Amino acid sequence: MKTLTKTSILFPLLIASFSVYAQSESSLDKEVEVIKAYQPNVLDAQKITSNPSINDTVNYSPEFDYRIFSKDIEVEKTINHLPMVKLGTPPRVKANKGYAKAGFGNALSPYAEVLINTSPSRNVDFGLQLFHYSSRPTIILNNGIKVKTPFNNNMAKIFAKNQFRKAVLDWDINYRHDGLTYFGFPGTDSLLYRQHEQKSSILNSKQAFNNASANFALRNTQNRTNFDYNVGLGYNYFWNASGQAAHTAKYKGLFTTKYRKFHMKYDTRFAYYQQSNIQHYYDSTKNTRQFFEISIAPYAHYTKGNIELKAGLNLQSLINADSTLKFHISPKIDFAYHPIREMLSLFAGIEGGYQPNNYSSVVNQNPYINYMLDVEPSEQLIAFYGGLRGKMSRRISYLFDVNYGINKNEVFYYLSETRTATDTTVNNLYNIDYDDINILRFGGNLRYSSQNVMVELKGNYYIHDAKTLTTLSHTPKFDASLFAKVNITQKISTTLNANVIGPRQALYKIYEPTGEKHETYNMATNIDISLGGEYQFNNKLMFFINASNLINRKQEIWYGYNSPRLVILLGARYTF
Secondary structure, three states: OHHHHHHHHHOOOOOOOOOOOOOOOOOOOOOOOOOOOOOOOOOOOOOOOOOOOOOOOOOOOOOOOOOOOOOOOOOOOOOOOOOOOOOOOOOOOOOOOEEEEEEEEOOOEEEEEEEEEOOOOOOEEEEEEEEEEEEOOEEEOOOOOEEEOOEEEEEEEEEEEEEOOOEEEEEEEEEEEEEEEOOOOOOOOHHHHHHHHHHOOOOOOEEEEEEEEEEEEEEEOOOOOOEEEEEEEEEEEEEEOOOOEEEEEEEEEEEEEEEOOEEEEEEEEEEEEEEEOOEOOOOOOOOEEEEEEEEEEEEEEEEEOOEEEEEEEEEEEEEEOOOOEEEEEEEEEEEEEEEEOOOEEEEEEEEEEEEOOOHHHHHOOOOOEOOOEOOOOEEEEEEEEEEEEEEOOOOEEEEEEEEEEEEEEEEEEEEEEEEOOOOEEEEEEEEEEEEEEEEEEEEEEEEEEOOOEEEEEEEEEEEEEEOOOOOOOOOOOEEEEEEEEEEOOOOEEEEEEEEEEOOEEEEEEEEEOOEEEEEEEEEOOEEEEEEEEEEEOOOOEEEEEEEEOOOOOOEEEEOOEEEOOOEEEEEEEEEO
16 A cells, blocks of 8 residues: 555656746645646637547657537636545556557548557656647538538647656657638628638738747756756747747746745746747837746645645736736645545635736637737736535545636727728637626536546636727637547446536627727537547557537637538548
């Protein structure tokens, strides 16, 4: 038992992104939930849902998860780590060296993925991953016109872990290329669409996003010392087909010292951002912006019996190249009380901080944003959260929480139209509104896990209180998701993904010679159901089928941009 406990504490959390934490725990009976190292999401408005998975026991086994689901604005700080359900110690099996996976679907949709690992050694694990998915679906716009909307997603990645005597170095080099078209059109006027199609340089024009990055993380593995560290360095270069470019260099370090019953922790960050060929958000004469982010969050971590407390401050500053300074300070408090170990935990906390937005980060949320925009930073002045989590039984775990955040400069997206006496021009690229907003969120999470069945249900309900805007464009009042995986037999398994985004309103601005006019359009509730199945032919060969948008209905993630209807993908995976 002592050996097992020590192993669970020393097991390293693999995180392939730049920011990597490894918080030390002082309680030997605390469970750790391991988060997958890499789960990229392709662009939200047009994709198929597929859940490739591999049962190999290699150290690196990234999985791709395609979901027609988008949380339109990040409005909550969800604490979503549920207690792990203990299912016994898995049997030791020989590690595989990788796999090759390929498939094809309707709408001319080829899919291919290759993962290669070197044989795990004592000191070095090394791997390579390649990925491609593309499609040419036909979309029916709100005006009834059918348009082709080709897109592609590509990724190449090298990753490694180097084990030293007292430390572990994780690093990766990654390149992504995502291509799409600006096919969306607001409204139902087909004649206006045809007129705009003839004169527009944007409608149906191609866009490509390129992202190259390198990330390094070094962490201490000697938990008996009085000093622990976890330091990361990263560089990211983003560029697109329309000429915008962004450089980002980051440092992040978490240092821990022990003093009696306290763990003193120092969370430090430094980042440099530079972007070009954009319209500066507060000086329209400039097309380049550079700024720095500096942050330090010292706090103390105290544990005694059933009580756990983290308390400190978050100090953060954004400095523009022209010396414009933004400064944030907020308490950083997290309190947990465990009246019934593993069965019930009560928690509460306070936090806050800046979100240094830029074009490259916003593209991940809305790929149809105006590529000339420079996006102001958002700020969560302060947020209060609390809730309870635990287990109802050995197989059922739960979490219920509530969060109230006071936010400044939250981002909202809208389309626009310009009318003159002789002409009407429609813009199918999204622009941005800002507003200060208070958000109250109620969330819940239930999970059932057994050897052959795993079901997880999540949901959130939001109450918004904006300062000036009457229409919070693309903001739902609720969202929910259901994931289920069932091993029907030893060879056959199935997965279900169901995602719901509640009804929303889309803001549409019309500029006329007499002034500006606002219109709102109601967007229906999005219900996306995806189903997948796998058949393990032998220990090397597996066949799969995945169907997305199973109910074959229109899904409008962004107003004017509909997603594909039913898409079916068939394929196979060979493990070597």
